[in-house]
Amino acid sequence: xxxIIAMIRPSKMNATKKSLDELNVPSVTAxxxxxxxxxxxxxxxxxxxxxxxxxxxxxxxxxMKFVPKRMLVIVAKDEExxxxxxxIIKSNKTGYIGDGKIFICPTDNALKVRTxxxxxxxx
Amino acid sequence: xxxxxxxVRPETADNVTEGLAEAGFYSMTKMSVFGRGKQKGLTxxxxxxxxxxxxxxxxxxxxxxxxxxMKVIQYKAYTGGEGDGKIFVSPVEQVRTVRTGSNEL
Numbered sequence: 001x002x003x004i005i006a007m008i009r010p011s012k013m014n015a016t017k018k019s020l021d022e023l024n025v026p027s028v029t030a031x032x033x034x035x036x037x038x039x040x041x042x043x044x045x046x047x048x049x050x051x052x053x054x055x056x057x058x059x060x061x062x063x064m065k066f067v068p069k070r071m072l073v074i075v076a077k078d079e080e081x082x083x084x085x086x087x088i089i090k091s092n093k094t095g096y097i098g099d100g101k102i103f104i105c106p107t108d109n110a111l112k113v114r115t116x117x118x119x120x121x122x123x
Numbered sequence: 124x125x126x127x128x129x130x131v132r133p134e135t136a137d138n139v140t141e142g143l144a145e146a147g148f149y150s151m152t153k154m155s156v157f158g159r160g161k162q163k164g165l166t167x168x169x170x171x172x173x174x175x176x177x178x179x180x181x182x183x184x185x186x187x188x189x190x191x192x193m194k195v196i197q198y199k200a201y202t203g204g205e206g207d208g209k210i211f212v213s214p215v216e217q218v219r220t221v222r223t224g225s226n227e228l
Contacts, residue, residue: 005126007152008221035152040144065140071152085219092221099222103183103215105126 001123002081003107006072007035008092008100013070015091023087025080027123029073034066039097041065067098075110077120124215124228125189129180130158131200131208136178142199143182148192150228151182162205177208183215183228 008016013030020026043063076084085102092099112122131139136153143151157174164173184192193210200208218228 002216006221031154033152033154035150037150040149066153069152071154089219089221089224093224095222097222099220101221102219103126104217104219105213105215 001075001077001107001110001120003105004072004074004076004081004084004088005103005105006074006088006100007033007069007102008072008088009098010068010070012092016072016088019087019091020074020084023083025074025076025084027074031071031073033069033071035069035071036066037098037101041067069100075107075123077123124183124218125186126181126183126213126215127189127192127196127210128213129182129196129200129208129210130156130177131180131196132202132206133176133178135200135202135207136180138199139180139196142195143192146191146195148182148184148188148195151180153178153180155179160206160209165206175206183218185228 010032017026017028020028041064072088074084081104085104088102109118110122111118129139133155140151140153143149156177156179158177159173159175164171165175166172180196182192189212193212196210217226219226
């Protein structure tokens, strides 16, 4: 089994949940996080956002060092990983910076608390 | 690739992220968490706090950078007191960039 960790935009949560529901792999944990990637957050100058001189002088604002995101954690059977990853990319790809990243990590085991089942039966 | 999860004090979190940025590691995710370690929390006077606020920083890097990242985090998060935190390293098999669909970090 694998743990799929996906950092996505908060505004894409509903679309992502819907596409996972449609695939019948709805189990997910979502956490609000702060993050940044290769573009180092949001820089107003690079993004072409106009900030008035007064604001800059008072607050030294040049952008956001960390941007709010949602971290999705999905533990899935090996054979389901590809369709889940494809569904996440399809629901989240806008082509703009900040679409997110997906990490796929190995998981040794899982246990269902209600029934004590482990292995794939727990998922 | 490896995922490095560092649990540090909220007060040192900014030092850690700036130190990592200076060392060339910009991409990371951070979140506020609660936790406790071997000391089972903190007792101040009559009150026992069994969950203490911490910051969890997640950073995924190529294998060759793991030692450097761990060194920077440990150096910047260190105060000498109990509660400085812990760093965990775990494997990452694959990565996908959502914007481009590529398989690289």
